[in-house]
Amino acid sequence: MRPLLALVLALLVLAPCGARAxxxxxxxxxxxxxxxxxxxxxxxxxxxxxxxxxxxxxxxxxxxxxxxxxxxxxxxxxxxxxxxxxxxxxxxxxxxxxxxxxxxxxxxTPSSLVVDRERTLAGVDAGALKELRVGVEAESAQQAYFEDKLPNVELRRYATLEAAMLDLSEDRIDVVADDKLAAVEFLKNRREGRCCRIAADLPQDADYFGxxxxxxxxxxxxxxxxxxxxxxxxxxxxxxxxxxxxxxxxxxxx
CATH class of the missing domain: 3.40.190.10 (Periplasmic binding protein-like II)
Incomplete structure (x- = not known):
């Protein structure tokens, strides 16, 4: 056997199984x-x-x-x-x-609209939301989106998602707009979330949602x-x- 070939074979035998180069x-x-x-x-x-x-x-x-x-x-x-x-x-x-x-x-991560389980939304534009009271976290991307894109919607600002969801469960507002991951976790893990469901996602607008x-x-x-x-x-x-x-x-x- 040629020396070079023998060396290559020896290295292959000694190499750890699954090793990658x-x-x-x-x-x-x-x-x-x-x-x-x-x-x-x-x-x-x-x-x-x-x-x-x-x-x-x-x-x-x-x-x-x-x-x-x-x-x-x-x-x-x-x-x-x-x-x-x-x-x-x-x-x-x-x-x-x-x-x-x-x-x-x-x-x-989408931004979503949360509503009472009995409510349906016709859409996510001004026409569909104009008669509804929408809750958002203060200084959030969702607040900026609604103020710029849907200025005629009645907007309610809250310190936390929890505070907005509590008002939604008590029928003091009609919709909560928030980060979908946070909304899903709240609906899944909190008693107050049993009332409600995610009805729709807002458009993925990079200017507001990254x-x-x-x-x-x-x-x-x-x-x-x-x-x-x-x-x-x-x-x-x-x-x-x-x-x-x-x-x-x-x-x-x-």
Whole structure:
């Protein structure tokens, strides 16, 4: 047997089963925003974003190590090259874009309209809502949307979603507009939520509800961003994103 061939065969025998020749990447997450990311019973990162990131890493042929980081240190740590990627339910904003880059969005949290179980809505425009009293959290994206887009609707402002939902359950208002994830959790887990249901979603207007959640990267890592974006596009196209999100959410998030 030729010496070079013998060496190659020996290395194959000695190589660990399942070893991959991809790039090693460190991925940071907060671990404090379930179901997007959280720490499981073994204190390891888990959740929708962690499963999604594992799939991305597989498709870009990378070995990914997950690390926890406090929220306020996520961006500084990325810039300082303590890790390579951030996946932490981080909204894509212009302010953050001045410091880091983002992948294409992988999730959007809709804004929803909650009503009494006996009520139906004809739509989500001014004509359908003009006779209704709509509750929103003060200084929220939903307040800004209604004030700008539906100024003729009777708007009631509340300090918290709970306060608005309590008034809805007592028929003091007709509709509550809020983040869908928060609304779903309230309806599912609070006694006061038994009265009501989600009737419709507001249009996904980026000017009010953001551009979505993205994977954070350093601005100079353009090749890595291109790889992540290509993997995300494939994951969305072949239904994998929908399958992963269905394990954690009762509604579409993309």
């Amino acid at each position: 991809g790039r090693m990447l460190r991925v940071a997450s907060e671990g404090a925003r379930p179901p997007f990311n959280y720490l499981d019973a073994d204190n390891r990162l888990a959740g929708f974003e962690i499963d999604l990131m594992r799939e991305i890493c597989k498709r870009i042929d990378a070995e990914c190590e997950f690390v926890t980081q406090e929220w306020e240190n996520l961006v500084p740590g990325l810039v300082a090259k303590q890790y390579d990627l951030v996946v932490a339910a981080m909204e894509i904003t212009e302010e953050r874009r001045r410091r880091i880059a983002f992948s294409a969005p992988y999730a959007h 551009a979505g959640l993205g994977v954070g990267l350093r601005q100079e890592d353009s090749a890595l961003k291109s790889s992540v974006d290509a993997a995300l596009a494939a994951i969305i196209a072949d239904g994998t994103l929908r399958a992963i999100s269905a394990k954690y959410f009762d509604f579409e998030i993309y």
